[in-house]
Amino acid sequence: MLTAKERSVTIYLFKRALVQLLYIIFWMIVGFVLVPAAISLINSNPLDLKGLLRNTHVGQMLFFLISLLALFGYRDFKLLNQNGISRKTYWKARLLAYFGISTLGQIVGILFTLLVPFQDSWNRSSIYMEMYGKFFANPLLNILAALAFIILAAYVVALGGIFVGSIFTLFTRKQRVLIFVALATLNVVGVSFIASSASQDSFTGLARSILKLIYFLVGDASRNATLGSFDPTVPFIVILLAGIVFCYGSRIVIAHFKLKSE
Amino acid sequence: MGIEVKNIKKRFGKHEVLRGINLEFVPGKIYGLLGRNGAGKSTLLNIIAARIFPTAGTVTLDGKTVCDDDSALEQIYLMSERNLYPEGERLKKLLKTTELLYGSFDYTYANKLAAEFSLDLNQKFGKLSTGYRSIFKLIVALCVPARYVFLDEPDLGLDANHRELFYRELMENYAQTHRTFIVSTHLIGEFANLLERVFIIKNGQILVAGEVEDVLAKAYLIAGPKEDVCKYSAGLNVIGHESLGNIYGNYVFGGVDDERHLPDTVSLEHLDLQKLFINLTNEKGEK
Numbered sequence: 308m309l310t311a312k313e314r315s316v317t318i319y320l321f322k323r324a325l326v327q328l329l330y331i332i333f334w335m336i337v338g339f340v341l342v343p344a345a346i347s348l349i350n351s352n353p354l355d356l357k358g359l360l361r362n363t364h365v366g367q368m369l370f371f372l373i374s375l376l377a378l379f380g381y382r383d384f385k386l387l388n389q390n391g392i393s394r395k396t397y398w399k400a401r402l403l404a405y406f407g408i409s410t411l412g413q414i415v416g417i418l419f420t421l422l423v424p425f426q427d428s429w430n431r432s433s434i435y436m437e438m439y440g441k442f443f444a445n446p447l448l449n450i451l452a453a454l455a456f457i458i459l460a461a462y463v464v465a466l467g468g469i470f471v472g473s474i475f476t477l478f479t480r481k482q483r484v485l486i487f488v489a490l491a492t493l494n495v496v497g498v499s500f501i502a503s504s505a506s507q508d509s510f511t512g513l514a515r516s517i518l519k520l521i522y523f524l525v526g527d528a529s530r531n532a533t534l535g536s537f538d539p540t541v542p543f544i545v546i547l548l549a550g551i552v553f554c555y556g557s558r559i560v561i562a563h564f565k566l567k568s569e
Numbered sequence: 570m571g572i573e574v575k576n577i578k579k580r581f582g583k584h585e586v587l588r589g590i591n592l593e594f595v596p597g598k599i600y601g602l603l604g605r606n607g608a609g610k611s612t613l614l615n616i617i618a619a620r621i622f623p624t625a626g627t628v629t630l631d632g633k634t635v636c637d638d639d640s641a642l643e644q645i646y647l648m649s650e651r652n653l654y655p656e657g658e659r660l661k662k663l664l665k666t667t668e669l670l671y672g673s674f675d676y677t678y679a680n681k682l683a684a685e686f687s688l689d690l691n692q693k694f695g696k697l698s699t700g701y702r703s704i705f706k707l708i709v710a711l712c713v714p715a716r717y718v719f720l721d722e723p724d725l726g727l728d729a730n731h732r733e734l735f736y737r738e739l740m741e742n743y744a745q746t747h748r749t750f751i752v753s754t755h756l757i758g759e760f761a762n763l764l765e766r767v768f769i770i771k772n773g774q775i776l777v778a779g780e781v782e783d784v785l786a787k788a789y790l791i792a793g794p795k796e797d798v799c800k801y802s803a804g805l806n807v808i809g810h811e812s813l814g815n816i817y818g819n820y821v822f823g824g825v826d827d828e829r830h831l832p833d834t835v836s837l838e839h840l841d842l843q844k845l846f847i848n849l850t851n852e853k854g855e856k
Contacts, residue, residue, distance in 0.1 A: 312639045315669050382655060388620055389653035390670035391642040391715065562637070566620040566651065 309403075316392055316400035317407075320383060324408045327376055328369070335368075360423055364432065366416020370461050373409050377468030381476045384564055398561040401469060402554065409461040417454075433457070439526065439542075441535040452539060456546075463546050466553035473560040479567060570631050571595040571749070572617065572645075572717055577626035579612050579773075586612045588773040590626070594717060594749055599763055601781070601842075602753040604770035605850050610753045611649065613770070614719050618647035630717070643671060646715035648706040650722050656695025660705055663694060667709055675712040682708045685734060699726030707735055711742050719751045724759070732756075736763060757843040767842065771850050777822075781842060788845040789825055792818040793835035801835050809848030820848040 309317070340359065347354040380401060387397050420432055433440070435453040443449050475483055504510040524545055526537040572594040579587040586609045594600060604610045615621045617628050619636045627634060630641040654663055660683075668674035683690050686704045697705060703725045710718050724732050740763060743750060754760050767784055769777040777784055791798050791805075795817035806823035820840065831837060840848075 310639070311672065312643070312670075315672075319666065319669055385653040386655060386666065387670065388618075389647075390667055391639070391645060392670060393619070393637045393639045393642055395637050396639050563622075565622060566615060566653075 320404035369412030378472035
């Protein structure tokens, strides 16, 4: 059960995230629809609205945008701290608010696919349905599992955003820049290392093991299932575990949040 | 009961800002937290309001640890010189957010104060001058339902007229609500008459704590010819001295025993809070 304070903070954070999301969407519409439409009017070239609608994957777009928004929480923390809100309540409310917003995002994505003409059918545009859509004999079960997976995945990715964003919040601006530089350098060194050792036997063995792990994670451990009939059990477990790690990880990190002097 | 600060220590790198602070804020008083720049006042207030963590020690409110407890934190409001309000938000919206998060807010009083201070609540926080930012935060501080209101340099950027208005409103609010106010300020002379209790902090330690009246009762200026003054002050806690022509003065803190004979050439008078503060917190060589 939520306390009145937790409810208030959740409502506040949910509204904030929603407004930010709508703001981004508004500018995306301006950038991807209105500006091309205006240009097409000037050029006398009709805008391919049908193509635009067909290629707009609202669910995936919101999936990405919401997890991006989840990265930034320090501004909210400052305001909530000023208003007598504890770190624990902030964490709890943020988790709940992002559950709401990511679920809403996926529902909107599905409705967009179902209601807007020229879109591929939901079954065909869903990655889940493509990989696991024939796992159960009952099609309704497959659809319900897909819905659960999409909502869960969107939420866990948003939780990942909260977790990673929280870690970065612990550092000063200068430290964050240094971390980015360090990560970029490690990335370059890592890629060079992989490239240089690609021909070695030990690496081939390692690559084979990684490939096996990936097959296991996507639900095709035996590597003989057909696309659409992969077993979704492991992906469900993996995503649940990731959710638990992000959830408790963010709690630990947010408990160390403090006001920065920058 | 009240806010209890126990053995708070805070270290920033190698620099120890607070060195075992112990103090208590009981309900229904106006406190002054006085100290020179860098004495650790703001750090202490930030720790009490759970904005930063102490290196050691605890802060409790009515026995509950303040950090991570909503029921304790909602009893505290810290108005600091740091701006935690988003620059792009309008003041009206910030008041609404404050109401949502604190559970209630005295809008009638806030509107009255905004009119008195000529503050337009339709403005964005980021567009306000330093003085008006302070005024906005003071309005919030006076209108939130918190029982303990900490004001860290509330006079920052305020002109004399606005300061006068603020002192009046603070006293009226105190008389009506009997909440606890803790004021950290450098304008000691202006605040002295409002304060009931005082903490003087120096180099991260509490130097003086008590009722303003009791503290001042122990603070004297002994003035007269240097030789007589020095003779009379022998064995007393002399915290400073000054001279003007032939007149020499010793500042004494800790009281003067009645058995001591006061020569006719020497005068004895009580210090005001500002004079006491200056002499207590002067570093060696400072006058």
